[in-house]
Amino acid sequence: MLNYPIYLFLLSSILYSSVLKSVIKNERKTFVIELSIDVFTESDLFPTSLLLGLPTEKLPQIKIDYKNETPIPFKSIQRADKGYKWINQQRLKNLETATLHVSPMAGLNSYYKNINIQIDFDDQAPNYKTPNKSETEILKNRIINWEIAKDWIKDDKRHNSRIDTPPSGRWFQFNLINDGVYSIPFSSLSPLIEDIAEISPTSLSIYMTNELGRARTQAFNQPMTENLIEVSILVTGEEDGVFDGTDEIIFYGHGSSGFGTSNDDLTWHQNLYFNSNTCWLLIPDDDQRIGKRIQLSQQPQSGTLIDYGISSFHLEQDLINLKASGTEWVSSPIIAGASQTVLFDIPNPKVGSNVSFDARFRGHSITETSSSYHEISLHYGNINGEQLGSTSSWSGSAARTISGETSNLNLNNGSNLFFIKNSSSDANSSPYLDYLEIHYGRELFFGSEYEFISPISGQDVRLSINGQKPGDVRIWNISDPKNIFNLEIDDAGFCNFSAPSEYLSRFVIFNLSDINTITNLELKTDQKFDVLRQTGLQYDYLIIGPEEFRDESIELIGLRSPAIYASLENIYTEFSAGNPDPMAIRSFIQWTQESWQYPQPNCALILGDAGYDYRNITGQSSIIVPTIQVQSSRTYATDDLLSAVYGNIPEIATGRFPARNGQEVSSFIEKVIAIENSPEYGPWRQKVTLVADDAARPEPNHGSISTGKSHTLNSEQLSLLVPSSVQTNKLYMMEYPEVSDASAYGVIKPDATDALINSLNSGTAIISYIGHGSPYQLAQEKLLDMNRGDINQINTGKKLPLWVVGTCSFGHFDDPLSESFAEELIREPMNAASMIISTTRPITVTGNERYTQDLFEAIFIDKSVSSSKVGILLQSIKDGTSEAQYFHLFGDPAMLLPMPKDTLISASISPDTLKTLEIGTYSGIQDIINGPGNGYVSLIDADEDITREYEILSETYSLSYALPGATLFRGQFSFSGSSINGQIRIPEDISYSTKPAKLLLYISDNQTEARAVISTIQLAGGEATEDIFGPQISFETINGTKLEVNDHLTENEQLIICLSDPLGINLTNETGHEIIITNLNSSDISTATDKFYYNQNSITTGKIIYPIDDDIIHLNVKAWDNANNPSEKEIKLFRSEENEFKIYNAFNFPNPFNNRTQFSFEVTKDFDLRLDVYTLGGRRIKSIEKFNLPAGFNIVNWNGLDAFGQKIANGVYIYRIKVTNGGTTVSYIGRCAKYQ
16 A cells, blocks of 8 residues: 555635525526625635526626625635636536636625625527426536526437448457558458458448547537548459459558647647557448548649658657656656757658757656756757757746747758756756657658648649659548548659648658558457447436446346446447547447437446556556546546536536456445345434544644634534434544554544444444545544554444545545555445545645535435435536536445435424433324334433634634533334334433433334434433432343353354343443443453443333454443442353354252252253253163253252152262254263252
8 A cells, every 4th residue: 555645635716605595586587696604714705606507508697796894703815806707607407507606705804794696697598398307306406596497498409410320241340559551451351251252342441430549539518429430441453343362451540649630730649548549340241332432632733843741750658647647647757967868760851941849848856845946958969969949947847848940950861869958956856758749841752651741731732752653652632531532643753732721731652562461350240339329228327337347237237227237348339439538438428318218317337446547558557447537737537527528517427336346346236235225224324423623733834723623613514504303423533632653643543533433333324524634544643544454443234324525535546556445445345335425636625615515505405304316416516616526426326315304293292391310201293104113212412512722833722613412311112103102211410501402213114214303302400319229230142141151152143231220321421421341351441322222112221232252251341320320240251153052051059959959051052951860870860851942041940859759868969961952962961969
């Protein structure tokens, strides 16, 4: 595992907001909204993002009224940018949309508390339709003016005007690496085609991608292009109707990278995704079909005479990705004081013609933490030779280009040396060469193959080609590589053509006898290009993954029906002609939206790991399904751009499971199926856990005091969004002590780690973290540390939470050398997480807070629990900004929140004021469950307002927040029908706050569930009690078998700790009154209060399920009752092998005995018993038989009489205990003595 730093949030000048939005008017012509802003943290000053539906593509008119200018209550780092701007405009699910950003800033030190925004729309357009379910699902909860905008769904979906169905026939695949003229001779085809003599050569065709082998554009809003484009070819000897002998197919083809013309520019296209171009040779079933052929060009009689063209060379060796991210690869470094030599073979340079050059460099420092000074110059001939262009001097990691043009450079005919010199005196300077490109005038000679462009345009041109004209020479006009024309060359070496002014004229000259031969032809049997590229398909859920994962996905396809497994191989074949271009995935998704039948897919699960090394340059690439690497000042990976068809906002919701193999896929889908079909219901689904980083670290060195506080304060804002009927557990690191440690920051907080692990293992529906982090760690104090093995401590079982991790790079899923925390969590089989939402790169504090809050607003829309799919919820916060693209969903986007969506009709409690040690009675009405069901009830004390002080650089600061009150009661009840009722008891340990407590109710029948809250409960002191006795403590197995000292538990059997008291058990977890379990083997002490639940319909007796794996279990348990009377009890137990049938701890007491004794023993399984007593001489005097006895501790009484009812004589006797289970019998032989 690589060591990553803990990423500290970046401070950003990009502004976002978190405000109250109130819609004042929502009409077809006018929309009015008011923003009400109360500033507590920096993020409250950021612009509000509003996604509007529009009737047309024209942006509406805006009128803004700013009100109530107010001082900012802290020193702000924000710019004083006032006003608004449109940041994104696109079609989304057939609705024209635009994203408006509105800033609240009035100046450097003030802001507007209220902003009134009026938006006036233009006239409506025709061709609207009613939104369908797919459109409504995506748009309803994210378009701010949806109630009106839903009438503006366009009915002019961009269906393809025609479907490009390739001809049927035999398809042969081959690959091209470089641009050039190629031949497929008869000798290459004949071994592959038995009936080649029967094939009409005029029917032969060659196809390539629409891009002819280059990478596809990543621009948005592109029309669907044809998958396969037929290119012009020459078939020699086809005139005789037979393809034989010396016949061959000759064509011009592109490799994956190369030069291309765009209007009047010649530019290099460096393919970042694949190394060769997949091409197709078709032998059609219909031999009457005529393939596309190279045509003879119409040539003028004369023209401007020229004897040279412009040829180009480009050197770009992609060897290293300096950031292990993005798409920029560079070659080799030029360290300070050193130089690098580049050799170009430049044939036939024309003396006096212009030479242009471009050299690009990427700044880099040997010590990456420093910002080194670089001084680069380009020279010709030798290191001190003629300098080309100016010296480029700069500092840091920015890129620089040296470019220019000269007519004074005397190039050699052949080898030419160029020198790149770094004259920097900074020893850390180590910039890298990206590429070097040369364009020069080339005299036209007959000879080997080469390409050139005409130096003049807009007129007729007469080329003069020097040398002896070969008999088989050809010159082709390749200006349009899809439609190539052959030009005639006269015997004197002249060739005329008309050079248009609109674009460059480009040519290739070659000899038919000297052409590269294709030998890698492969017949693709039953090749199809329309498995997915059809118009009649109807699926609303996609799985995109490699063919090798198809079988493992069958169950999930069935679960999500109508669903389809779209193999990556089919996507590449049908949407990029077989080239592994990531944009083929976007084109496929676009096809599903424009050409499939309703309902079109809204969710896509991406099944496979990703990376940044598309071409496996490092030899370590782990890419199974690619993501999109964004190259910018801050590079990042995002799946959003795979589904962002018409603009920056994705068209559908995506989630990724970063599978590395089929076994991981099987485990993941097993997890999803279990969650969907047999979830573990219970009160854990009614809990949200909020975790916040420490305010004292690592600020102020990495931000500000307010930044440090923001983690906790923004978690407080999240808590206000959670419905009161959902329990909020707050795990704020401010509450936990520091412990010295040898880590980079010198401290850890192990108690916080324990609390987090306990919260996960006991169950929580959502766990949210806001703070600093990295791909393998949360918080500098190592709240969670992957290298420490913390994942191994997580044991949630089927209580699988949704993680919302607002930190840096927790989901960095594209590094082939290490795995991120998010990846490892979601890969855990039936453990740890159902889904994870987190970032792939370091994010600003502001962006993190903004998007996390937006997500919680979507999850708990209008103080309820959303019933939307989690992928749709995440998609709803995407606003077109880059930081929104950092947030990824790891998991199935079609999964729902693991929380009850329904509520009880009503709930109440009596009396209104509950007093300590007294009983309250609750009741409720529900209409969710028709038959019998089970419920859970929790009484939570009033929140406690906390202010903590801390020091930074000898200055004292404070931070205030609220912590949940203690749990006073935690019980279970049963019900049948619409009414529920039960009792609770109040402990003495209450807060005596004037604020109310609340009672949470959760009901389920293991098929449906609902929740409720009674939030106005007043607590008060009651009468004292004379009870001085603590709880009764006992131990048993999961089946209810009582356990005593030295008894046995089978392997993996759980230990149940039972607590009972007439006044109930103290569950407040107050210091000194916790349920404490001490492992006497290890001296470890743990608090088990949160694990206790009262038995169903009981307020006196309950249990703790205590997981322990020790072979010898030696525990001490201490508990308190509600009157604060303590008890404790010790027990020692032993483990036995699972399925073992054995007798343990057999003895009789008293021994010797007078007139009666007891035989006690422990048996590991249910059994039939025969107990025989013998004299020392072997005569049996007594037999006792019992049947169907339970496993565990048993007692058999003997009155000391023999089989005839007579007293036995004094002396020693032998007894045998024989137990039988099925066909297995075991015995124990012991001695007892009679003495009188």
